[in-house]
Amino acid sequence: MSNIIEMGKRAKETAVELARLSTSDKNRALISASDMIMEDMAEILAINEIDVKNALANGIKGAFIDRLTLTEERIRGIADGLRQVASLPDPVGEVISMKTMDNGLIIGQKRVPMGVIGIIFEARPNVTADAFGLCLKAGSATILRGGKEAIGSNVAIVKSIQKGLRKEGISEYAVQILEDTSRETATEMMRLNEYIDVLIPRGGAGLINAVIQNSTVPVIQTGVGNCHIFVDETAKQEDAIRIIINAKTQRPGVCNAMEKLLVHENIAKEFLPKVCDALREKNVELRGDDKTRAIENGINVATDEDWSTEYEDLIMSIKIVKNVDEAIEHIRKYTTHHSEAIITENYTNAQKFLNEIDAAAVYVNASTRFTDGSQFGFGAEIGISTQKLHARGPMGLKELTTTKYIIYGSGQIRE
Amino acid sequence: MSNIIEMGKRAKETAVELARLSTSDKNRALISASDMIMEDMAEILAINEIDVKNALANGIKGAFIDRLTLTEERIRGIADGLRQVASLPDPVGEVISMKTMDNGLIIGQKRVPMGVIGIIFEARPNVTADAFGLCLKAGSATILRGGKEAIGSNVAIVKSIQKGLRKEGISEYAVQILEDTSRETATEMMRLNEYIDVLIPRGGAGLINAVIQNSTVPVIQTGVGNCHIFVDETAKQEDAIRIIINAKTQRPGVCNAMEKLLVHENIAKEFLPKVCDALREKNVELRGDDKTRAIENGINVATDEDWSTEYEDLIMSIKIVKNVDEAIEHIRKYTTHHSEAIITENYTNAQKFLNEIDAAAVYVNASTRFTDGSQFGFGAEIGISTQKLHARGPMGLKELTTTKYIIYGSGQIRE
Numbered sequence: 001m002s003n004i005i006e007m008g009k010r011a012k013e014t015a016v017e018l019a020r021l022s023t024s025d026k027n028r029a030l031i032s033a034s035d036m037i038m039e040d041m042a043e044i045l046a047i048n049e050i051d052v053k054n055a056l057a058n059g060i061k062g063a064f065i066d067r068l069t070l071t072e073e074r075i076r077g078i079a080d081g082l083r084q085v086a087s088l089p090d091p092v093g094e095v096i097s098m099k100t101m102d103n104g105l106i107i108g109q110k111r112v113p114m115g116v117i118g119i120i121f122e123a124r125p126n127v128t129a130d131a132f133g134l135c136l137k138a139g140s141a142t143i144l145r146g147g148k149e150a151i152g153s154n155v156a157i158v159k160s161i162q163k164g165l166r167k168e169g170i171s172e173y174a175v176q177i178l179e180d181t182s183r184e185t186a187t188e189m190m191r192l193n194e195y196i197d198v199l200i201p202r203g204g205a206g207l208i209n210a211v212i213q214n215s216t217v218p219v220i221q222t223g224v225g226n227c228h229i230f231v232d233e234t235a236k237q238e239d240a241i242r243i244i245i246n247a248k249t250q251r252p253g254v255c256n257a258m259e260k261l262l263v264h265e266n267i268a269k270e271f272l273p274k275v276c277d278a279l280r281e282k283n284v285e286l287r288g289d290d291k292t293r294a295i296e297n298g299i300n301v302a303t304d305e306d307w308s309t310e311y312e313d314l315i316m317s318i319k320i321v322k323n324v325d326e327a328i329e330h331i332r333k334y335t336t337h338h339s340e341a342i343i344t345e346n347y348t349n350a351q352k353f354l355n356e357i358d359a360a361a362v363y364v365n366a367s368t369r370f371t372d373g374s375q376f377g378f379g380a381e382i383g384i385s386t387q388k389l390h391a392r393g394p395m396g397l398k399e400l401t402t403t404k405y406i407i408y409g410s411g412q413i414r415e
Numbered sequence: 416m417s418n419i420i421e422m423g424k425r426a427k428e429t430a431v432e433l434a435r436l437s438t439s440d441k442n443r444a445l446i447s448a449s450d451m452i453m454e455d456m457a458e459i460l461a462i463n464e465i466d467v468k469n470a471l472a473n474g475i476k477g478a479f480i481d482r483l484t485l486t487e488e489r490i491r492g493i494a495d496g497l498r499q500v501a502s503l504p505d506p507v508g509e510v511i512s513m514k515t516m517d518n519g520l521i522i523g524q525k526r527v528p529m530g531v532i533g534i535i536f537e538a539r540p541n542v543t544a545d546a547f548g549l550c551l552k553a554g555s556a557t558i559l560r561g562g563k564e565a566i567g568s569n570v571a572i573v574k575s576i577q578k579g580l581r582k583e584g585i586s587e588y589a590v591q592i593l594e595d596t597s598r599e600t601a602t603e604m605m606r607l608n609e610y611i612d613v614l615i616p617r618g619g620a621g622l623i624n625a626v627i628q629n630s631t632v633p634v635i636q637t638g639v640g641n642c643h644i645f646v647d648e649t650a651k652q653e654d655a656i657r658i659i660i661n662a663k664t665q666r667p668g669v670c671n672a673m674e675k676l677l678v679h680e681n682i683a684k685e686f687l688p689k690v691c692d693a694l695r696e697k698n699v700e701l702r703g704d705d706k707t708r709a710i711e712n713g714i715n716v717a718t719d720e721d722w723s724t725e726y727e728d729l730i731m732s733i734k735i736v737k738n739v740d741e742a743i744e745h746i747r748k749y750t751t752h753h754s755e756a757i758i759t760e761n762y763t764n765a766q767k768f769l770n771e772i773d774a775a776a777v778y779v780n781a782s783t784r785f786t787d788g789s790q791f792g793f794g795a796e797i798g799i800s801t802q803k804l805h806a807r808g809p810m811g812l813k814e815l816t817t818t819k820y821i822i823y824g825s826g827q828i829r830e
Binding site: 216367389 | 435628654773
């Protein structure tokens with residue numbers, strides 16, 4: 001029997017135990033895991049240094065190395081994250097509805113743990129503890145499969161967490177990590193329907209697509225954000241500029257950052273020079289359609305590829321549109337269904353945009369950067385769903401649970 | 416470009432139109448489709464007769480032929496079904512929650528249509544109209560792929576519905592059916608992620624597994640029901656017998672019918688003869704474990720295959736268990752996570768069973784036959800989900816929708 005099947009079996013058994021834990025049991029486990037990570041800091045840092053050295057030796061550089069690298073501060077952040085999850089309300093056990101039917105049957109719908117949650121992620125060691133923490137609080141066991149470059153760091157973090165669990169008398173199999181990071185094992189994990197209830201990939205488009213293509217286990221697609229902001233004719237232009245600068249430049253590498261600007265043609269001549277100057281001041285490289293370039297003639301042409309690309313960088317493409325309908329049409333063609341915004345004072349256009357744009361989050365007069373579990377008041381998030389099943393938008397603890405119907409009878413039979 | 420891609424494109428375009436329809440528009444379309452089916456009754460019956468003849472000529476018989484066959488009464492039932500869906504509340508547009516954050520952002524979560532729903536089903540022509548009706552009311556376009564034996568009848572019903580839609584000025588592409596019933600086309604449909612938002616297979620275990628194995632489109636697994644009833648030591652035995660007879664014999668071919676009986680050892684000698692007599696009177700073939708056969712010596716042995724089989728027939732296997740824990744352990748091993756019941760007067764055991772059994776519906780002192788959209792008050796159902804994502808248990812109109820976040824701002828940016 002392969003190792004991954006063994007892991008699946010242990011996770012499934014442990015899930016039964018986790019589902020029975022009280023909120024305070026789970027919180028104690030989270031805090032104990034957090035303490036143990038702090039205690040093991042020196043060891044984790046030493047192992048992470050080896051991961052980073054190996055990655056550099058393999059020619060990896062830039063943002064990838066940054067995400068892979070742990071520091072004292074980052075490890076403290078990871079440990080604090082687990083304590084924060086302990087402070088969040090427990091989603092398990094909430095009865096969402098309960099009603100008495102004509103025949104006296106009492107039918108309730110109750111939030112229960114998912115069971116076993118698989119997380120497939122790239123080389124970001126912080127995901128190891130984050131994912132474990134949220135899944136445990138939601139009453140589920142976790143099987144992790146992280147990128148090979150971070151495997152040493154990930155295993156070290158999991159070992160610390162497991163020590164913390166054992167100390168509280170909870171099965172260490174509440175979190176397991178695949179030490180074999182081959183593609184074959186990942187594929188095997190994606191087909192472990194008997195033991196894994198849901199798979200959540202966290203990473204770039206390539207990883208997510210690979211999981212969708214290969215998984216028979218149900219997947220929650222988290223995603224890519226090619227986010228648009230449409231500045232309508234009636235927009236408060238100063239607000240629009242503040243929002244655009246925030247959405248594009250506050251943190252350009254994340255999925256809720258803005259990538260495309262659409263501007264109503266009636267204000268383009270007045271508005272574009274102002275917004276482009278502000279963007280250039282923030283070192284944003286601008287691209288545009290022909291109409292945009294007729295006004296801002298220094299900028300390069302935006303190709304069809306530009307319109308569909310999530311830059312995750314200080315680059316933005318600009319298009320001039322006739323009206324809200326053309327804006328909606330363009331967005332419909334290129335949206336990744338993540339976050340889209342309109343800046344307008346026109347009531348009808350605001351409502352139209354909210355109704356007709358098909359995305360996880362649709363904004364009027366605010367930055368797309370708010371699409372985030374903590375900003376939505378969930379305390380933390382496991383990712384942002386850009387698909388339509390189960391959860392859409394930021395996923396907090398609730399979205400990591402399922403429900404079951406509980407029915408209290410008194411001898412009822414069906415006629 | 417293949418036909419199925421064309422269909423997908425048309426469905427996606429139509430979905431935009433359907434999402435904008437008012438409730439009364441949708442209701443008029445449903446009633447018009449219902450009228451048209453009644454008008455075309457003779458034609459549908461004639462085509463169905465050919466389907467049935469062909470099936471018989473191909474050696475098909477029994478329950479399959481029964482499900483395939485349409486009669487005047489059944490067509491009236493199909494037409495009435497569409498009218499009933501028209502009378503149900505519209506799930507689309509409901510704002511599930513709305514709150515104002517500290518920064519003044521107003522974040523609401525709104526129920527919106529899924530978009531395009533694919534239904535893969537076996538040779539039951541009634542599913543054609545049922546599925547269309549529910550999906551349309553939920554604001555989505557439907558692509559149907561039914562079994563080849565019913566293709567003539569299915570196409571005829573779809574044509575009637577489309578006439579009804581056109582009469583109300585609604586795109587006929589709100590419902591489309593694959594006329595090519597080859598396996599290749601079905602597989603192509605299962606990989607149409609760009610155009611289909613969710614696939615719901617309706618049929619036996621073979622069909623459902625094929626969809627899970629092959630689909631890259633998100634699937635809602637509807638399911639098989641190997642349903643157990645555990646009769647505890649303290650059960651009201653007369654109630655238990657009534658419930659068991661109902662759950663096993665009222666309609667043995669459906670997924671919420673009971674398949675396995677577990678009996679507490681302390682009452683087995685008294686209870687088993689009574690319940691077995693009652694079951695035999697209803698022509699139920701009984702199988703049992705050794706302890707059962709020591710009491711009821713006429714019955715055959717239940718093999719390990721029996722414990723995991725959904726008979727969908729007048730067959731039942733019986734096992735004697737030590738207590739509620741052994742009952743839970745047995746169910747955990749063989750459950751299909753559909754419907755499970757305990758008959759008991761013991762409060763602690765009732766709560767334990769409700770908490771620890773992992774199924775879509777868990778009952779105390781009632782028949783498993785209640786797991787059904789209409790019995791749960793949903794008016795109608797598209798199927799019963801036995802998986803954990805998105806919906807679990809009977810799926811009504813609400814479960815055919817998704818949500819999106821709508822955010823009303825006044826210039827907010829993220830700090």
